[in-house]
Amino acid sequence: MRILLIELDMSSETPIYIQLRNQIVIGIAYGNLAPGDSLPTVRQMAQDTEINAMTVSKAYNLLKNEGFIEIDRRHGATVSKNSNISEEYKNRIYSELELIIAECKINGLSKNKIVTICENLYTKMNKV
Amino acid sequence: MRILLIELDMSSETPIYIQLRNQIVIGIAYGNLAPGDSLPTVRQMAQDTEINAMTVSKAYNLLKNEGFIEIDRRHGATVSKNSNISEEYKNRIYSELELIIAECKINGLSKNKIVTICENLYTKMNKV
Amino acid sequence: MRILLIELDMSSETPIYIQLRNQIVIGIAYGNLAPGDSLPTVRQMAQDTEINAMTVSKAYNLLKNEGFIEIDRRHGATVSKNSNISEEYKNRIYSELELIIAECKINGLSKNKIVTICENLYTKMNKV
Amino acid sequence: MRILLIELDMSSETPIYIQLRNQIVIGIAYGNLAPGDSLPTVRQMAQDTEINAMTVSKAYNLLKNEGFIEIDRRHGATVSKNSNISEEYKNRIYSELELIIAECKINGLSKNKIVTICENLYTKMNKV
DNA sequence: GTGGTCTAGACCACG
C-alpha cells in the first residue's frame, strides 16, 4: 500500500488549505495517489494533520474545481481518471513557469541546468 | 530605449505588491531592465500604475531583500549587478518547480513538452 | 505571571517599529517572554502602546524575518523555540559590538569595566 | 604614517553621515587617528569618499557634538585629547550594549563567548 | 529631489 505523506508548515505564509492542496497534487504526480484511489475522509484527514475540518474541506473543494479529484456523496473523494485542462488553467501554469524561469535565469542558472532539474523531477514521479 | 511594461490585475487574489514584484522580476529576466538600470522612483511608479506609493515601496523593499535590486538613498532603486542566491531561496524555487511540474504531468503534458516550453521561455529572455 | 513592559519614545529618531522590535528582543532575553509564549495580538499591542496596528505588524514581521518569533495564522505570534543564526546576522552583531567597544575605549572605560558591564547585563537576563 | 580607511556602503540603510561618523570613531579607537591628529578637510574627505561635502560636514559636526573631535576654523578638525562623557551618552551606550547582549544571548552565545569577543576586540585596538 | 515612517480606517482571507 502506498502512503500519502502530508507536510504542513503552520508558520508559513501560504494558507494551510493551499499547502494541503499542493501536497495532494504532488502525491498524485508521484503516484502515491493513483487515479480512482480514495482520499481520506475530510474528518480523517483533519485528524491526521491536526487541522480544522473546514480547512480540509476547502482544499478538497478546490481540488474538485480544478478537476484533480471527484467528490461523490456515497464514496467520498477519489482521484480523477481523466483531466480536462481548461484554457484558463493552462495560462496560469504558463505564467507561473515564466516567473520561476525568470528567477532561475537572473540567479545565473543556465538553460541546461534548468532543463536537467525539470527532467529529474519529472522522472522521479512514477508512471501510473 | 527599453520599455518596462507593468500589468496589474486589481481584482486578482495576488496582492498588488507581489504582482508588481513579479512583473519587475520578469522585466529583469527579459532584459527590459538591465543590471545597473534605474527603476522608476517610488512615486513615479505609483503614478504610472495608479497604485499607492506605500504599495510600491513594499514591492521595492521585497525585491531589495531578495537581492534583485539595490536601493540607494541618493539615486533611488537600481537593478543588482551580482546576485547572491541563498540556500533557502534555492529550496523555495525547487519546491515551486516540483509543484508546477506535478501539475503539468497530471494534466498529461509529456516530459518533452515541458522541456520545450521551458527552453522557449528561457530563449525568449534576451541576453543583455 | 510575567509581564511584558513596552516603552516607546515617540520623539525619538529611532522608528517606532524598531523600538518595539528592540523592546521585544530585550523582553525575550530577560525571560519576560519565554520560547513558545504568545505575544499580544497585533491589535491588542497597538491598543496597549497607543500606536497604529500597521506599525505593530511591521515590527512583528521584522521579528519573524529575523527568526525571533513565528507568526501562525491561527494562534497569532509566538516566541521561536529554535534560533537559526545566519552568517550575515553574526557579522552585523560583530560590527555593532566593535563600534560600541570603540566608543567605550575612547571614553576611557578599561577592558575590565566593559567586561564587568557585559557580565552583569548577561546575568540579569534570567534563564527560563 | 598611519592610514585612515573609510568604507561606506551606499546601499545600506544606515545614513552615510552616520557610517562616516562610525568609521572615524573606530579609526580613533584603533589608533589610526591619535588624539591631536588632524582629520582630512571636509572637501578632501568628500573627494576621497566620493560623497557630498555637506554629508561630511554633518558627520564632523556630529563628532564634535559628541566630543570626539574639535573643530577649529584655523586648523580644521582634530581628534579630541580629553573626552568628557555625558550622562546621557552613557545611558545610550548602556542601552545599546543591553540590546546587543540580549540578541547574543537569545542566539545561544554563552557569557564566556561574549566576554571573549569583547576582550579580543578591545585588545586589537592599540593603546594610544 | 529621493525613500522612509506613521496614521486611521476600511476591507478581505484565513481558520
Added chain:
DNA sequence: GTGGTCTAGACCACC
C-alpha cells in the same frame, strides 16, 4: 477571532 492588504495624505530624514 486572527493577521494581511491597501489607501490617502501627512511629515520627516537624507543628500
